[in-house]
Amino acid sequence: MSSNIKxxxxxxxxxxxxxxxxxxxxxxxxxxxxxxxxxxxxxxxxAKQLGYVPNKIAGALASQRVNLVAVIIPSLSNMVFxxxxxxxxxxxxxxxxxxxxxxxxxxPEKEEKVLFxxxxxxxxxxxxxxxxxxxxxxxxxxxxxxxxxxxxxxDGEPVDTCVGISHRRAGRIMAEEIIKAGYxxxxxxxxxxxxxxxxxxxxxxxxxxxxxxxxxxxxxEFYSGGSALAKGREMTAKMIDRTPDLDFLYYSNDMIGAxxxxxxxxxxxxxxxxIGLAAFNGVELLDGLPRQLATMDACxxxxxxxAAQIIAARNQDDAPVDETVIALSPVLQFGTTLRR
Amino acid sequence: MSSNIKxxxxxxxxxxxxxxxxxxxxxxxxxxxxxxxxxxxxxxxxAKQLGYVPNKIAGALASQRVNLVAVIIPSLSNMVFxxxxxxxxxxxxxxxxxxxxxxxxxxPEKEEKVLFxxxxxxxxxxxxxxxxxxxxxxxxxxxxxxxxxxxxxxDGEPVDTCVGISHRRAGRIMAEEIIKAGYxxxxxxxxxxxxxxxxxxxxxxxxxxxxxxxxxxxxxEFYSGGSALAKGREMTAKMIDRTPDLDFLYYSNDMIGAxxxxxxxxxxxxxxxxIGLAAFNGVELLDGLPRQLATMDACxxxxxxxAAQIIAARNQDDAPVDETVIALSPVLQFGTTLRR
DNA sequence: CTGAAAGCGCTAACAT
DNA sequence: ATGTTAGCGCTTTCAG
Numbered sequence: 001m002s003s004n005i006k007x008x009x010x011x012x013x014x015x016x017x018x019x020x021x022x023x024x025x026x027x028x029x030x031x032x033x034x035x036x037x038x039x040x041x042x043x044x045x046x047a048k049q050l051g052y053v054p055n056k057i058a059g060a061l062a063s064q065r066v067n068l069v070a071v072i073i074p075s076l077s078n079m080v081f082x083x084x085x086x087x088x089x090x091x092x093x094x095x096x097x098x099x100x101x102x103x104x105x106x107x108p109e110k111e112e113k114v115l116f117x118x119x120x121x122x123x124x125x126x127x128x129x130x131x132x133x134x135x136x137x138x139x140x141x142x143x144x145x146x147x148x149x150x151x152x153x154x155d156g157e158p159v160d161t162c163v164g165i166s167h168r169r170a171g172r173i174m175a176e177e178i179i180k181a182g183y184x185x186x187x188x189x190x191x192x193x194x195x196x197x198x199x200x201x202x203x204x205x206x207x208x209x210x211x212x213x214x215x216x217x218x219x220x221e222f223y224s225g226g227s228a229l230a231k232g233r234e235m236t237a238k239m240i241d242r243t244p245d246l247d248f249l250y251y252s253n254d255m256i257g258a259x260x261x262x263x264x265x266x267x268x269x270x271x272x273x274x275i276g277l278a279a280f281n282g283v284e285l286l287d288g289l290p291r292q293l294a295t296m297d298a299c300x301x302x303x304x305x306x307a308a309q310i311i312a313a314r315n316q317d318d319a320p321v322d323e324t325v326i327a328l329s330p331v332l333q334f335g336t337t338l339r340r
Numbered sequence: 341m342s343s344n345i346k347x348x349x350x351x352x353x354x355x356x357x358x359x360x361x362x363x364x365x366x367x368x369x370x371x372x373x374x375x376x377x378x379x380x381x382x383x384x385x386x387a388k389q390l391g392y393v394p395n396k397i398a399g400a401l402a403s404q405r406v407n408l409v410a411v412i413i414p415s416l417s418n419m420v421f422x423x424x425x426x427x428x429x430x431x432x433x434x435x436x437x438x439x440x441x442x443x444x445x446x447x448p449e450k451e452e453k454v455l456f457x458x459x460x461x462x463x464x465x466x467x468x469x470x471x472x473x474x475x476x477x478x479x480x481x482x483x484x485x486x487x488x489x490x491x492x493x494x495d496g497e498p499v500d501t502c503v504g505i506s507h508r509r510a511g512r513i514m515a516e517e518i519i520k521a522g523y524x525x526x527x528x529x530x531x532x533x534x535x536x537x538x539x540x541x542x543x544x545x546x547x548x549x550x551x552x553x554x555x556x557x558x559x560x561e562f563y564s565g566g567s568a569l570a571k572g573r574e575m576t577a578k579m580i581d582r583t584p585d586l587d588f589l590y591y592s593n594d595m596i597g598a599x600x601x602x603x604x605x606x607x608x609x610x611x612x613x614x615i616g617l618a619a620f621n622g623v624e625l626l627d628g629l630p631r632q633l634a635t636m637d638a639c640x641x642x643x644x645x646x647a648a649q650i651i652a653a654r655n656q657d658d659a660p661v662d663e664t665v666i667a668l669s670p671v672l673q674f675g676t677t678l679r680r
Numbered sequence: 681c682t683g684a685a686a687g688c689g690c691t692a693a694c695a696t
Numbered sequence: 697a698t699g700t701t702a703g704c705g706c707t708t709t710c711a712g
Contacts, residue, residue, distance in 0.1 A: 006485035008462065010689060021699055026691065034697060051483045056460040057406070058689030060397045061704050076422040085416060089443065098457060101441050103429065117438060120396040122348065143391045145346035229628025259628045262602075266630055288569025288599045290606055350705060361683050366707065374681055398705030401688050 009052045018046035029054060060122070069311055070118035071099045072128040074106045074196075078228070078255065079283040080300055081129070084151065087304020088127065095312045097124060106195040108134045119144050125311035131156035132197045147314040149307040152298075153198050154327045163306045163326040167198045170296050170330045171205025174250065174278055177332060179213045181339050183248035183276050186210065187219040189235045189260070190252025199252045202280065206250065219243040223256070232259020240264075251279040254286055257293050261337065265290055277337040292335035299328040349392045358386035369394060400462070409651055410458035411439045412468040414446045414536075418568070418595065419623040420640055421469070424491065427644025428467065435652045437464060446535040448474045459484050465651035471496035472537045487654040489647040492638075493538050494667045503646045503666040507538045510636050510670045511545025514590065514618055517672060519553045521679055523588035523616050526550065527559040529575045529600070530592025539592045542620065546590065559583040563596070572599020580604075591619040594626055597633050601677065605630055617677040632675035639668040 014029075015022045020043050027033045028043040029052075035043075046052075060066045071088060073081045088099050100123065102114035112134050118126070119140055125147040131154075133141070141148050141159045148160035155168050178186065188207075193200040207217055219239050223231045232255065240246065251257035257279025264271055271277060271291060282297030306326055334340060354369075355362040360383050367373045368383040369392075375383075386392075400406045411428060413421045428439050440463065442454035452474050458466070459480055465487045471494075473481070481488050481499045488500035495508050518526065528547075533540040547557055559582060561575045572595065580586065591597035597619025604611055611617060611631060622637030646666055674680060 008485065012689085022689095023691080023700080024698055027698085030691090032691090036697060039697080051479055053456060053459050053480065053484070055462060055689055057397055057400045057462060058704090059691070061401050061706085062689075062691040064691095064704070066397070076416060076425060077419070079417070082416040082422070085443075103425075116393060119393050122395060122397060139391055140393065144393070145348060227624040227627040229625055231628075233628050262628065262630060284567040285569055287567040288571075288573050288602065290602060352705085362705095363683055363707085364681085367682090370707090372707095376681065379681085395705055398688090399707070401690085402705075402707040404688070404707095 008055065009050055010055070011052075013050060014043065014047050014052050017050060018042045020046075066122050066124055067097050068100050068121060068123040069097050069125045069127060069308070070102065070115075070121075070123040072102045072104060072111065072114055072118070072126065074104050074129055076101075076103060078253070079285060080281055080298065083283075083300040084129075084304040084307075087301040088308045091305045091308035092312065095308075095315075097308075097312060097315065099127075099308075104129075108137070108195075112137045112140075115140055119146075122146075124315050125149070127151055127307045127311065130197055131158060131162065133159075147311055149310050151303050151307050153201070154325055155201050158324060161310055161324050161326075163303050163310070163328070165299055165303075165328050165330045166205075167201035168205035168208075170280065170298075171202035171207075172209040173330070173332060174202075174280075174296060175206045175209035175213075177334075177338065178248055178250070178276070178278065179210070179215065181276065184215060185218045185243075185246045186215065186248045186250060187221075187239050187243060187246045188217050188250050188252075189221045189223075189232070189239065189256055192222045192224045202252065218246055228253065228255035229259040229262075232256030232261075233263045234259075236260035236263045240267075246275060248276040248278075251277070254279045254281045254283045254293065254295055257295070258286065258289055261289060261291060261293055272337045272339040276339060282331075282333060286335075291337050292333075294335040294338035295333050297331045297333060299330060302328055348395065349390055350395070351392075353390060354383065354387050354392050357390055358382045406462050406464055407437050408440050408461060408463040409437050409465045409467060409648070410442065410455075410461075410463040412442045412444060412451065412454055412458070412466065414444050414469055416441075416443060418593070419625065420621055420638065423623075423640040424644040424647075427641040428648045429644075431645045431648035432652065435648075435655075437648075437652060437655065439467075439648075444469075448477070448535075452477045452480075455480055459486075462486075464655050465489070467491055467647045467651065470537055471498060471502060473499075487651055489650050491643050491647050493541070494665055495541050498664060501650055501664050501666075503643050503650070503668070505639055505643075505668050505670045506545075507541035508545035508548075510620065510638075511542035511547075512549040513670070513672060514542075514620075514636060515546045515549035515553075517674075517678065518588055518590070518616070518618065519550070519555065521616065524555060525558045525583075525586045526555065526588045526590060527561075527579050527583060527586045528557050528590050528592075529561045529563075529572070529579065529596055532562045532564045542592065558586055568593065568595035569599040569602075572596030572601075573603045574599075576600035576603045580607075586615065588616040588618075591617070594619045594621045594623045594633065594635055597635070598626065598629055601629060601631060601633055612677045612679040616679060622671075622673060626675075631677050632673075634675040634678035635673050637671045637673060639670060642668055 011022045015025045025043050028040050104111040127149045129152050150158050150162040152164040154164045221235045278294040282295050286293050351362045355365045365383050368380050444451040467489045490498050490502040492504040494504045563571045618634040622635050626633050
C-alpha cells in the first residue's frame with residue numbers, strides 16, 4: 001500500500017517514478033527543450049498516473065515569470081464588466097496568460113488593497129478600470145515595472161497605456177442629437193456620482209453641450225443601490241410627476257432607462273412623440289424590450305480585447321510602445337425612443 | 341540619483357534602507373512575533389518610503405501557505421453567479437483569504453483546464469459549481485488534499501462538501517403549486533440542457549411531478565445564446581402561436597420569463613387569469629417588471645456565504661468535518677403571475 | 681527581542 | 697539529449 005500522507009507531489013516524485021532526472025521531467029512537462037520521444041512518453045505516463053500537478057509557485061519563483069494578468073474592476077453586478085472580462089479572457093486564451101479578477105465596489109481604499117494584493121503576486125500585467133486612483137495606487141502601478149492598461153475611459157492621463165472611450169464626448173454626442181431632434185425640456189437620471197467618474201464625465205459633457213445650445217437640465221434625480229430597473233421606474237414616476245412638461249429623459253445607464261421606458265409605456269405615454277428617452281451602455285438586455293431604447297454602445301468587448309492584446313504584446317516582444325491612448329468611438333444607437 | 345533599473349524591491353532593500361535585519365523586517369511586515377516599537381517604526385517607514393510590495397510567490401513557497409481560494413463557475417453573464425461571488429467575497433473579507441475566479445462557460449474541458457491551472461497555485465480551498473465533473477477533474481479535486489466545496493446543487497455525491505439547493509425538489513415544488521392552482525396545459529421553455537445539469541434536474545423534477553398528477557408537458561422549446569430577454573419573447577410568441585390552448589408557461593430562468601411576460605402583456609393577455617407564468621432564480625431585476633413574476637429563490641448569496649465559511653473554517657481549526665451536504669431551501673415567490 | 685542558516689520546489693545556465 | 701549546480705525571495709527554525 002502506498003503512502004497515505006496527503007502531501008502534494010513534486011517533480012522528484014515523478015522523476016523517481018519514471019527513472020528520469022528532475023530536470024528532464026521538468027522539460028517534458030513544459031514542452032521546453034529537446035527530449036527524446038521515449039523519455040517524454042515515460043515521463044508523461046508517470047505524471048498522469050500519479051496525478052501530478054506542478055507547483056507554479058516554485059516555478060514562478062525560479063523563472064521569475066507569472067502567467068497571471070490582474071484585472072481590477074469596480075463591480076460584476078451590471079452587465080458592463082462581465083462583457084469586458086469576456087473580451088479579455090478570450091483574447092488571453094491562446095497566449096498562456098490567465099486573467100485574475102479583483103473587484104473594488106467603486107471604493108478607492110478597496111482598489112488600493114486589491115491592487116497591492118495582486119501586485120504582490122507579480123503578475124505579467126495589470127488591467128484596471130478608470131484613470132482615477134488613489135495616490136498610493138498610482139505609485140504602486142508606476143513602480144511595479146509591469147505593463148498597465150487603464151480601461152473604459154480616455155479622459156485623463158494614463159499611468160502607462162489606456163483603452164476606452166471619451167465619456168465626455170459620449171455625453172456631448174448624445175446632447176447634440178437630442179437638441180438636433182428638437183427636444184427642449186430635458187430631465188436627467190443617474191447614479192450618485194462621486195465615485196463613478198465615468199458617469200460624472202458623461203454628465204459633464206452632456207450638460208456643457210446643452211448649455212452651449214442655451215438649454216439647461218430641467219430636472220435631475222440620483223439614486224444608489226437597489227434594483228436598477230425598479231429605481232428607473234420610481235425615479236421616472238417621481239420626475240414626471242414633479243416636472244410634467246419634460247419632453248426628454250436621459251438616463252446614465254440602460255437598466256434604469258429600461259425601467260423608465262416600461263413605466264412610461266404602461267402609463268400610455270407616447271414614446272418618443274410625447275417624450276423621448278435615451279440611456280447609455282448598449283447592453284444586450286435592451287433587445288427584449290417593447291421599444292428599442294436609444295443608447296450608446298460603450299465598446300465594452302472591444303475594450304477588453306484591445307487591453308488584453310496590449311498586455312500580450314508587451315509580454316512577447318520588447319516592441320516599442322506605440323500608442324499610449326487608444327480611444328474607441330462609442331456608437332449612438334437611435335432605437336425607437338429618440339425621434340429624428 | 342538612485343538606481344534606474346526597474347527591479348522589484350526585495351526584503352533586502354528594505355533591510356538595508358532601515359538598518360534592520362531581513363528577518364526582523366519580515367516579522368514587522370507580517371505582524372508576526374515581537375518587535376520593539378522603535379524597530380517596527382523604522383521598518384515601516386523604510387518600506388512605505390521605498391514603496392515595497394512583498395513577493396507573495398517567495399512567501400508562499402517558503403511558508404507553504406497561499407491565501408487564495410479558487411472559485412470556479414460556469415459564467416458571469418447572468419445575474420446568478422455574480423451574486424454567489426459577492427457572498428463569497430464578503431465572507432472571505434475578514435479571513436485573510438482571497439477569492440480568485442475562473443470561468444468555464446459550461447464546458448467540462450475548460451473546467452478541467454481552469455481547475456488544473458488553479459490547483460497548480462496551491463490555493464487554500466476550492467469552491468466549484470456543480471456536482472458533475474469530468475473524471476480527471478474529479479480526481480484532481482480528490483487528490484488535491486485541500487478543502488473542496490461544490491456549490492449550487494445537492495442532488496448527487498460531493499467530492500468533499502457541498503452547499504446548494506435540490507433542483508429536483510425546486511422543480512417538484514413548482515409543479516405542485518401549478519397543479520394546485522388548477523393549471524392543466526403547461527408549456528416549458530429553457531436552455532438546451534446537456535451542459536446545464538441544474539436546469540436539467542429542475543426539468544426532471546418538474547415533469548416527473550406533473551406526470552404523477554397525470555399531466556404532461558403540452559409544449560416545450562429550448563434555446564441557446566443570444567439575449568435571454570429577447571429569446572423569452574420569441575419563444576413565447578412561437579409557442580403561444582403553436583399551442584394556443586396553453587394556460588401556463590414555466591421558464592427555466594427569470595430572464596426569459598421576463599421576456600415572455602412582457603410579450604404577453606403587450607398582446608393584452610390576462611396574466612395570470614388567461615395564462616399563468618413562473619420562472620426560476622429570484623433575480624433582483626424582476627422587481628422592476630410590470631407584474632411580479634412568480635419565481636423561486638435559489639439562495640445564491642447564502643450559498644456563497646456558507647461555502648466561504650466552510651473554506652475559512654477548514655483553514656482555521658482542524659475542526660471535525662460536521663456536515664458534508666448542506667441543503668438550503670429554495671423559497672417560492674408567488675408574485676402576481678401565478679394565481680392561487 | 682533580534683539574527684543566521686537552511687531550504688521551500690522549481691528552472692536558468694551551464695556542463696556533458 | 698540529458699544531467700548538475702546554483703539560487704529565485706521569502707519564512708522556518710534555532711541560537712543568541
